[in-house]
Amino acid sequence: MSVQVKSLDHIQLNNRVSTNFACEYSEDGKIFLLLENGVCILTLKGCMDNIFPRFSFKKDLVKLSDTSICENVDIDLSSFINDLNRNSLYETVLDVGLCGNAINTTPIAAAPVYAMWSPRGIVEKTDCALAILTSLNNIEIYVEAIDENEISSFIRVANFAKDISEYYRRTWKRVDGASPECKLIELKKRIEQVTPTAFTWSHVILKDRKACCVLFVGHQDGSITVWRFVERKASEVYESKLQFLERYHTKMKKITSLHWFCRKSDAGGLSIGDVNGHICAVSVSKLSTDKIKFSEEVVFNAENDLKVDKICILNHQNVTYLIAVKQNYFQIYAINEYGDVIEGKLIQVGNLYITGVLHYEKNILLVLSVCGQMKQIEFSLLNNEICFSEKFIQLDFDTNKYRTHGFLLSPNKVFLGVLSYPCHLKDVSKGKNFVNFFILKNKSKDPFETLMNISATTIRDYWDCFETLRVTCLQEKVFPWKGIDPNLNYDTLPLLKLKILRWISKLSEKIYPMIARVEEYHIKAYVLLNYAVDIKLAVQRMTKLLNVYFSEKKLSLFQMQSLDLLNFFLKEMVVTDVLTKANLGEVFVDEMYNVMKIANELQYPPMPQWTSCVPYHLDSRCAISLMPLHITPGYKCPFCKCVVSKDMDKEYYPIFCPYCDIPMKRRHFDKKYKKTTDDTLEVTKLDDIVTSDCNIDCLKEEIHFSDIEENTTDYVVLTDSEDERDDSVRELHYKIKKIALATAPEELEQIIFSADAGNMEIESGKSQLKSHNGESDDEYDEEEEHVNDEEEGDNGIEEEECDGNEDEAE
Incomplete structure (x- = not known):
């Protein structure tokens, strides 16, 4: 399929550029532009909530x-x-x-x-x-x-x-x-x-x-x-x-171009070009040792002609094509799987001068000339003879006003970037000339379709698709999920697809106010998909920790407290009716059941203490372990800004964001504070747990924790009402205690799906469920009788209705 492009954005830089092949996309998502006074680095920000239809780049300038x-x-x-x-x-x-x-x-x-x-x-x-x-x-x-x-x-x-x-x-x-x-x-x-x-x-x-x-x-x-x-x-x-x-x-x-071709883990081939147009290749091995080995070089061209500007290599159908760029010519050599040269050919493919060349896919190259002409060249080998065909690609900007200095392709080929500089003579006193980096959408690659057909295990290398999709949808004022199945079963989706749909749902909610008339909306709300991803992440981490626990390896205090919190989080998802509202069924229930029935049988250390506040506000919590963060987090995601505890680097290194799948950045401290901070962040004993006061603007109520639980697992749902009794809180606590999951998944489904006006009625099972802290139901009844004898003037605390909480969150 022929490449077709459409202009999406362009970036202007107050500078000049004078070299060719002056831009490149890195494997970690950065772009460099070679300018006259340094190197400009562009890094995608990953801002899916940005409502401006421009590419979000962080700019850095490297001063040489x-x-x-x-x-x-x-x-x-x-x-x-x-x-x-x-x-x-x-x-x-x-x-x-x-x-x-x-x-x-x-x-x-x-x-x-x-x-x-x-x-x-x-x-x-x-x-x-x-x-x-x-x-x-x-x-x-x-x-x-x-x-x-x-x-x-x-x-x-x-x-x-x-x-x-x-x-x-x-x-x-x-x-x-x-x-x-x-x-x-x-x-x-x-x-x-x-x-x-x-x-x-x-x-x-x-x-x-x-x-x-x-x-x-x-x-x-x-x-x-x-x-x-x-x-x-x-x-x-x-x-x-x-x-x-x-x-x-x-x-x-004088060597002017080098190109490395990997063949083995510690060996490969090095292609070499010099100022006289000579081309050769040499095999290099034993790179993992201090005595590397060079083989005898193979000469492809020994005649003096044009300087070799660049060398590139592509493989197709067991044939390797070595391509040397010489001004506006390609010198091509076809090499079979045994290393024998089949044929060499010199062809003219550019006008004036080639300023960029990239491998697109299979046997296709994209070539850009200084005058702004781009060609798609397809190579083939017929009867031991090199054949090629070319197609012109019309760039969506005025190429008559600019000379190009290079171009790049995003990792998933959803957009092209062309670096150019004005070529018309101009009176600089009336205005400045800017370096222009044009961003063009590849119309033959649908970013949403690429995301939904992802074959990788993470979305780390697909943020060019997210960003292209965001800019395109904001410019055209359309929803990003065009073509999605309206009856998509979210319950059976893997974690990777849920992450993708979570970000797409967030983008959809930003575009929703821009559309005059919405006739249909085929994706779940962001808050529900966010809960679904959180549940999957909690189950995933609990499974990992339980496998370590039963492999006779001791879990640390941090890991045990994290396991307890994750288990309690899953219980909260059941009680607050999240699974029902998100229409998540059997698969989610089974996964939660399998980990919770084991986690409920373990003995946990006291939970870390922090204050429950009214009204509710966001606290600093580790995105992976749910543990509270003290002083400062150890790692932070550069995209979604979620934070992770420093203790997590004892389990994972490097640490990836659980939502974006990109490496999280380590937070650094001044040397004079580093030792004090590290000492504070390290939690090795129960006495080392740091507590923090509630926010000043929070409404405080007197809470009798003995009325709720007698252990250190403090789970409280509060309202700001001073007139309601504490019966609702006891009822909520009783429901949470019953989700010990000692019964079959069918009975758990009855607990999840039996909701009446936002309050859940728990059906009795065939066998009694064990409570979270190991107490029996008789002990709970004794506690309830004790609470009923308390003074009538005490202010009660009551659970907010689930539907009300959900409406406020939305």
């Missing part, structure tokens, strides 16, 4: 350092530059690689020449690092860091110029007493040895139980150095050294 390679070669050019002859003087002054900012001239600002995201997993096991080749011939690696004020920034964690100079410094000769010409010759030799001209990342490799990536760096003399970048935490803000592994000398000149 002015470190140049010539400053690290131990030869001071300014000390002898005046003694050089005229030709040598002109050569050194005009070559940035030789002089940089080392002489007393106007400083040169570093600009990005090429950049590439690393694979996901070498930062906090979930994020990517960004390597940038600067105009001062240095490679700098940046990672995202978040400070104690939750402000993100990108910090430099590796400096290639410094590391390679330190490694080769011991092999350099001393030139203290040499003549100026000899010093210049030695300077050129050192610069040629260490100056990077191209680079690429390998895939993620495990070495000594640590994730790492190999950085292949091409140099001016045609050699390749290999460096290892070891995984790090986001809190590590210091620079670390790259570990040198090997130097491989090719038969090529």
Whole structure:
């Protein structure tokens, strides 16, 4: 199917751009744009409640350092530059690689020449690092860091110029007493040895139980150095050294393009292109060791022609196509499964110059030219001959006014991003020229259909679909669930589908007021789907903890209290009639029954104490364990802003948001407060539990907890009425105690579905149910008689009716 695009949004940046292949989408959901004064990073926010029909991006600008390679070669050019002859003087002054900012001239600002995201997993096991080749011939690696004020920034964690100079410094000769010409010759030799001209990342490799990536760096003399970048935490803000592994000398000149192709867990192929148009490939193995191995290089093209700008590889029907981009030409080689070259072909596919090329799917490439012309090119191999067909793709903006500098595809190919800059001459005094990043919807990919047919286990990599769906629906004023089955059985849906529908329902409720006439509404309310997801998450965690408990491993105090709270939460869902209102039936009942019947038989430590408030307000509670949070949470979701306790990193690492499935960000503290905070967050004894006072604006009532329960499990439903008796609370407590689930699921269904005017009437079972704290029904009757003898003037507390609570929540 041919690609068709429609304009959705565009972002303007007050800057300039001068390089091609200047944008790329990372595996962790970030986009870089190479600008003149730095690198702009765009990160999706995941704001499904945003009512503005624009893409929600967080913007960061990476300012490059002015470190140049010539400053690290131990030869001071300014000390002898005046003694050089005229030709040598002109050569050194005009070559940035030789002089940089080392002489007393106007400083040169570093600009990005090429950049590439690393694979996901070498930062906090979930994020990517960004390597940038600067105009001062240095490679700098940046990672995202978040400070104690939750402000993100990108910090430099590796400096290639410094590391390679330190490694080769011991092999350099001393030139203290040499003549100026000899010093210049030695300077050129050192610069040629260490100056990077191209680079690429390998895939993620495990070495000594640590994730790492190999950085292949091409140099001016045609050699390749290999460096290892070891995984790090986001809190590590210091620079670390790259570990040198090997130097491989090719038969090529100045290397201009590198491409890595993974074949095994610690091996792959490296494709190489140079300034003279030569193309070769070499097999690299044993990447997980300190002695990697290079095979003999295979030369594809030995003729001098156009410089290789970029190399890409695609596989289709056991045929590998190696494609080298040379200005507006493709040089293609078809390679069979045995590594033999079937045929090579040179074709012209672009106008003037190719500025972007990406693999779309199967044997299809998308190619963008500097004039804004995009083509869809399909390759095939017929009778050992390379054949191709091309189709034009009309971009939905005025391409006559812009020159393009690259484009990108979102992970699920639901939108394209095109980086462009105005090309018409303009009087800058009357207005500024802006870099434009156009976002175009791919009409051949339906984001809602992609979400509903998801084959992954999480929605982590599908937020481009959510964001495209949100912007499209807000612009067109339509509901996002078009095509959904009106009779969809939510009870049988897995947790993943419920998460997707939960976010879509939230978007629907934002769009609802914008539609003049609503004839039908085929999705459940957000609050009901939110409860359904919470129930599934609670059952999932309880199952995990119970499996650990019965595997004869001791649960911590935190885990036991969390298990007790989750069990009580499920009871609350039954009593407040949530399952009935959400039309959740047999599957949910069976899952809840299976965990609750076991959890009710366990002995629990005292629950953490906190005050129940009237009227109800949101408290700080861990989204995974339901435990109260003291002082500050340990982790926070950058999308939905839910928080998680620091104690959860003892069970999971990394921690993912239970609703968004994206990695949660660790909250950092100033060093002078970090020890005190860590000590407070650690709860190892019952006496360490921190209590907090109720909010000032809360209405307080005198509560006799002895009238409700005699243990430390304090579950209270309150109203602000001072006239009602406490009979309703006793009745509610009695119902909760009876949901011990010692009976069959059929009797639980009777408890769930027998609701009259919002109050549940519990039918008697064949066998008595055990209470939550182990008391019998006779003991409860004795307690009720004791309460009835109390003074008549005491103010009672009564349960709010379930329907009333639900209406207020909605």
